[in-house]
Each structure stands twice: as C-alpha cells, then as structure tokens.
Amino acid sequence: MPQSEHLSKQYDxxxxxxRSRVLEMGGLVESQIQTALDAYASGNAALVDRxxxxxxxxxxxEVGIDDACIHIVxxxxxxxxxxxxxxxxxxxxxxxxxxxxxxxxxxxxxxxxYESNQMPPPKFVDVRHVANVALSMLHRALDAFARSDxxxxxxxxxEDAAIDAEFLAIxxxxxxxxxxxxxxxxxxIGVVWIAKAVERIGDHAKNIAEQVIYIVKGxxxxxxxxxxVERTALG
Amino acid sequence: xxxxRPEVQRFTGAADGAIKAAAGGLxxxxxxVNALRNINVPIHEKRVTALIGPSxxxxxxxxxxxxxxxxxxxxxxxxxxxxxxxxxxxxxxxEVDPIEVRMRIGMVFQKxxxxxxTIYENVAYGLRVRGERARRVIDEKVEQALKSAALWDEVxxxxxxxxxxxxGGQQQRLCIARCLATxxxxxxxxxxxxxxxxxxxxxxxxxxxxxxxxxxxxxxxHNMQQAARVSDYTAYMYLGELVEFGRTDDIFVxxxxxxxxxxxxxxxx
Numbered sequence: 001m002p003q004s005e006h007l008s009k010q011y012d013x014x015x016x017x018x019r020s021r022v023l024e025m026g027g028l029v030e031s032q033i034q035t036a037l038d039a040y041a042s043g044n045a046a047l048v049d050r051x052x053x054x055x056x057x058x059x060x061x062e063v064g065i066d067d068a069c070i071h072i073v074x075x076x077x078x079x080x081x082x083x084x085x086x087x088x089x090x091x092x093x094x095x096x097x098x099x100x101x102x103x104x105x106x107x108x109x110x111x112x113x114y115e116s117n118q119m120p121p122p123k124f125v126d127v128r129h130v131a132n133v134a135l136s137m138l139h140r141a142l143d144a145f146a147r148s149d150x151x152x153x154x155x156x157x158x159e160d161a162a163i164d165a166e167f168l169a170i171x172x173x174x175x176x177x178x179x180x181x182x183x184x185x186x187x188x189i190g191v192v193w194i195a196k197a198v199e200r201i202g203d204h205a206k207n208i209a210e211q212v213i214y215i216v217k218g219x220x221x222x223x224x225x226x227x228x229v230e231r232t233a234l235g
Numbered sequence: 236x237x238x239x240r241p242e243v244q245r246f247t248g249a250a251d252g253a254i255k256a257a258a259g260g261l262x263x264x265x266x267x268v269n270a271l272r273n274i275n276v277p278i279h280e281k282r283v284t285a286l287i288g289p290s291x292x293x294x295x296x297x298x299x300x301x302x303x304x305x306x307x308x309x310x311x312x313x314x315x316x317x318x319x320x321x322x323x324x325x326x327x328x329x330e331v332d333p334i335e336v337r338m339r340i341g342m343v344f345q346k347x348x349x350x351x352x353t354i355y356e357n358v359a360y361g362l363r364v365r366g367e368r369a370r371r372v373i374d375e376k377v378e379q380a381l382k383s384a385a386l387w388d389e390v391x392x393x394x395x396x397x398x399x400x401x402x403g404g405q406q407q408r409l410c411i412a413r414c415l416a417t418x419x420x421x422x423x424x425x426x427x428x429x430x431x432x433x434x435x436x437x438x439x440x441x442x443x444x445x446x447x448x449x450x451x452x453x454x455x456x457h458n459m460q461q462a463a464r465v466s467d468y469t470a471y472m473y474l475g476e477l478v479e480f481g482r483t484d485d486i487f488v489x490x491x492x493x494x495x496x497x498x499x500x501x502x503x504x
Contacts, residue, residue: 004502011501077460079487079499218489 003081011076015085018068019146022089022096025061026142029096029103030135032058033201036106037131040194043114051107058100065093084218088211092145095204095211099138102197102204109197113190127191130166131198133159137205144209150216154233156209158226163202170195253320255280255451256301256421260315261327263296263305270296272475273315278421280320283443283452285466285483287459289498293475294455298423301326301453302340303333319420338365341414342423346430347406349398349413354381354390357398357409361417376416383449384412385442404435411442415450422446424454428461440465459499463487471495 006012032054039047069086072078078086137156144153174188174195213221213233221229256278263271271293278284286294296305303326305311316325319339326336349357358377367373377394381387386408390401398409407427414422424443428436443452443465456462462469462483469486471479471494479486479495490496497503 004497006501007503008501076501077463079459079463080490080496082500083488 014068014072014076015082018065018072018086018089021061021065021068022092023142023146025058025065025093025096026138026145028054028061029058029099030138030142032100032103033106033131033135033138036103036110037128037135039107040110041128043110045111045114048107048111051103055100055104058097062093062097066090081215081218084215088215092208092211095207099201099204102200105197106194109190109193113187116186127170127195127198130163130170130195131201133163133166134198134202134205137163137202138208141205141208141212144212145215148212148216150213150233153209153212153216154230157206157213157221157229160202160206161226163199167195167199252280252282254278255320256326257318257320258297258300258315259318261297261300261317262314263293263300264312264314265296265305266310270475271300274472274477276470276477276480278451278453279468280451281447281449282467283447283454283465284468284470285462286453286455286470286472287457287462287498288472288478289503290457292472294472295425296475297472298425298453298455301421301423302337302342303327303331304342306333338417339419340421340423341417341419342425343407343410343414343427345426347403347410349401349406349409352398353395354398354401354409355394358412358416361413365417377412380412380416381409383415383446384408385438385445386412402435404431404438407431407435407439408442411439411446415446419450421451421453424452424456426455426457429457436461471498473498 006015032051035047035054036051038044039051069090072086076082137159140152141156143149144156171192174192178185178188207222210222210229213219213229217232217235219232221232254277258274258276258278261271261274262269274297286297288294299305300313300317305313313327316327318324319326324331326340350360352360355377358380359373362373362376367376378387378391381390386405389405390409393400398406401409407430411422411427428439431439440461443454446452447467454462454466466483469481469483470477471486471490471492473494479490479492481491486495487499490499494503
C-alpha cells in the first residue's frame with residue numbers, strides 16, 4: 001500500500017519514527033525470546049539474566065510508543081489509515097510487551113528447573129520446534145507490519161492453529177510421561193509452563209497480524225473464522 | 236478452534252432516518268464554467284450532513300442550489316434536480332418560486348449577517364414577511380426561536396437593543412434563531428464558524444447537535460474535525476464531483492476512495 005506523503009513533513013516524520021520504534025521493539029522482543037530459548041536449551045544462567053534485564057527495555061519501549069501515539073492523536077487528529085495505524089500500534093505494543101513477559105517466564109522457569117537440578121533430559125519434549133514456529137510467526141507479523149502486507153499477515157494468523165495443536169500434543173506427551181514416571185511430575189510441569197508461554201507468544205503474534213490487516217484493509221478480523229480473515233486480507 | 240463472532244456492539248452513530256432531500260443528476264454552470272457535475276446524494280432527515288472538500292470543489296455552490304441562491308445572478312444554470320420530501324417538490328423546477336423555497340429552507344452564512352435592527356426585530360422579521368401580525372404570536376415565536384438557538388438567556392433583558400451590539404458568536408446564533416422562527420425543514424450552514432473563536436464555535440456545534448431533533452441540517456465546512464464532530468453523514472467533493480458519500484464514522488475511519496483518504500489524512504495539496 002504505497003502512501004503518498006502528508007502536506008506536513010513533520011507529521012510524516014513523526015509517524016515514521018513511531019513505526020520504526022515499533023519495529024525496533026519487535027526486534028528486541030524477538031531476540032529476548034530467542035535468548036530465553038537458548039537459556040532453556042543450555043541452562044546458561046547469564047542468558048537467563050539477560051532476558052530478565054531486557055524486559056525493562058521492552059517495557060520502556062511500550063510506554064514510550066504509547067506516549068508518542070497519544071501525542072500524535074492530540075496534535076494531528078489522525079484520520080483514516082493514519083488513525084487505524086495509531087490505534088493498531090497501541091494494541092501491537094501491548095502484545096509485544098506481553099511476549100516479552102512470556103520470554104521472561106521461560107527464563108525464570110528455566111532457572112528454577114536448573115537450580116533445583118530438575119532439568120528434563122535432552123529430548124524430553126521438543127519445545128524447540130514449536131518455539132521456532134512461534135518466533136517465525138512474530139518475525140513475519142513484524143515484516144507484514146513493516147511492508148503493510150495483509151496477505152502475509154493472514155498467513156501468520158493461519159499458522160497459530162498449528163501452534164495450538166502442537167501445544168496440545170506436547171501436553172498429551174507430558175501427561176503420558178507423568179503417568180509412567182511420577183517422580184518427574186515437578187519438572188514436567190515446568191516444561192508445561194514453558195510450552196504454554198510459547199503458545200501464548202503465538203497468540204500474540206496472531207494478534208499483531210490481525211492488527212496489520214486492520215491497518216491495511218480497515219476491517220476488524222478479530223474473533224472471526226479463518227475464511228473471513230483470508231477473504232478480508234486478499235480482497 | 237474458530238468461534239462464531241458475537242454480534243459487534245456499535246456505540247456510535249444514529250440509525251438512518253428517512254430521506255429529507257435528494258440531489259439527482261445535479262449539474263450547475265456559472266455561465267460557461269461547469270461547477271457541479273452530476274451530483275447524486277441523499278440528505279437524511281433530522282441528521283447532519285457535512286460537505287467537505289478543498290477550496291473550489293463546489294461544496295458551497297452545491298449548498299446554495301438548495302435555496303436557489305444562484306437565481307440572483309444571470310447566466311447561472313441548473314441541470315438535474317433536487318427533490319424535497321415528503322411532497323417530492325423539485326426545488327430547481329422553473330415553476331417553483333425561490334421565495335417559497337426559502338420559506339422552507341433556512342441559511343446561515345460564514346459571517347454573521349444580522350439586519351440593522353433590534354434583536355427582537357431580527358427574529359420577528361421572517362414572521363412579519365409571512366404576514367403574521369398578532370403580537371402575542373410573534374412574541375412567543377421569537378422567544379421560542381431564541382431559546383432554540385441557545386441565546387434567550389443572554390438577550391432576554393435587551394431584546395430592543397441593536398443586534399450589532401452582540402458578540403460574533405451571539406450574532407451567529409441570532410441568525411440561526413432568525414431562521415428557526417419560521418420553522419424551516421432544512422437548515423443550510425455555509426462555514427458557520429469560520430469567523431468565530433473556539434468557544435463560540437463550540438456553542439454553535441452544540442447547537443447543531445440539539446437542532447437535529449427537529450430539523451435536517453446540511454453544513455459546508457473546511458474544518459474536517461468539525462465535520463467529524465458534528466455530522467452523521469459526510470460527502471467529499473472534489474473538482475465539482477461528489478467523490479464519496481457515507482456515514483461520517485466510516486468516512487473518517489475507512490474511506491472507500493483513495494482521493495477521500497488523501498484529503499482527510501492531509502496528503503493532498
């Protein structure tokens with residue numbers, strides 16, 4: 001969706017600055033999640049600390065971007081696509097911040113598992129695969145935002161179902177383990193928390209993708225079926 | 236799992252009213268200059284319809300067709316029609332007397348233009364022109380009109396002083412009261428607040444909100460935020476054409492036409 005420029009160059013610059021900061025925040029959250037998963041895989045305590053530290057910066061981005069949006073509304077009274085963009089960004093940064101919280105949960109749970117020496121054996125459950133899908137959803141949702149690409153956003157929305165299914169599969173697998181071996185229940189529950197955090201990251205990525213469709217198409221596709229999401233995004 | 240979406244709760248906008256007036260195939264010429272091109276638009280009853288667009292787009296020209304103001308100058312020519320309902324009169328038909336039209340359709344201009352008379356006489360003027368002579372009736376109508384125009388409390392003790400002694404905002408409300416005294420069906424506002432400060436502007440906008448309980452309003456404004464604030468429907472005009480007409484809620488959030496979007500987002504010179 002190529003947009004021509006505003007008469008006011010300052011307005012263009014202000015909007016561009018907010019968009020860039022959203023992408024910067026998104027990149028930070030991506031790396032935070034990646035670091036949390038690396039910590040889980042390696043048990044490296046320094047990585048756990050880094051994830052927790054980074055959350056402060058993510059929170060700072062959220063507050064700063066919200067503040068910038070309020071100022072745009074107050075000073076410019078944005079309309080149409082600009083209005084949709086500002087409103088959607090307000091929601092997108094909330095999703096990004098919560099993804100940061102999920103990364104922090106993964107990190108803290110990892111530390112608990114390692115410190116209590118309850119780390120599940122390698123290949124205990126494959127959280128890594130589903131985590132990579134969630135990370136790629138986030139990456140592509142941000143990409144769709146940067147390029148105002150509704151079709152790509154629709155594909156991200158669609159992928160969330162796969163993550164939900166995989167989470168249930170992990171849960172079933174862990175329940176089986178726990179029934180066979182009650183001694184591992186403590187650490188299995190730790191893994192459930194981590195898998196749940198990954199699943200939530202997928203949900204937030206989906207929310208971001210829905211907001212991208214709203215920005216580009218002006219239609220609110222939240223809580224509608226996939227057929228409607230695709231029809232809206234491609235129409 | 237996909238869930239069926241609950242019915243979306245809408246919190247804004249009034250339901251569509253009946254149609255009070257409609258332009259059909261309306262074109263207008265100032266001599267050889269074609270100022271309006273094939274305009275088709277409904278005006279919903281007891282709603283506010285805003286006409287927006289850049290200078291020279293024809294929005295004031297269009298507004299003035301409704302009370303046949305263009306008849307005052309030779310060489311002007313209408314094509315098409317403007318129907319006024321429920322009687323389905325074509326306001327532009329040559330056999331329709333413009334004076335009759337103006338009895339039913341009031342107009343408020345950019346700059347307040349009270350008559351050089353007292354406050355009372357300004358409002359009573361239309362009634363007297365209509366042949367009303369009973370003092371009691373005129374008193375009552377003047378009071379009602381001034382109350383409806385939210386001016387009564389400010390002027391009730393000085394009805395006999397000159398209208399020019401009022402402030403700009405009060406003069407504008409006096410002009411609105413002057414229109415209301417004759418019970419018009421349609422009120423035309425041509426940039427009614429562009430000569431007023433923000434507080435006087437606010438009181439006129441508030442008045443427009445109140446008036447739509449009883450009268451249909453068509454307003455030309457080059458202040459887009461004003462259109463967004465006061466209107467139920469918005470028509471965007473450009474180069475004498477109607478580009479887009481729709482509910483104000485839709486026009487300002489999701490216009491269908493790229494030209495409308497460029498204009499309301501400030502992307503157009």
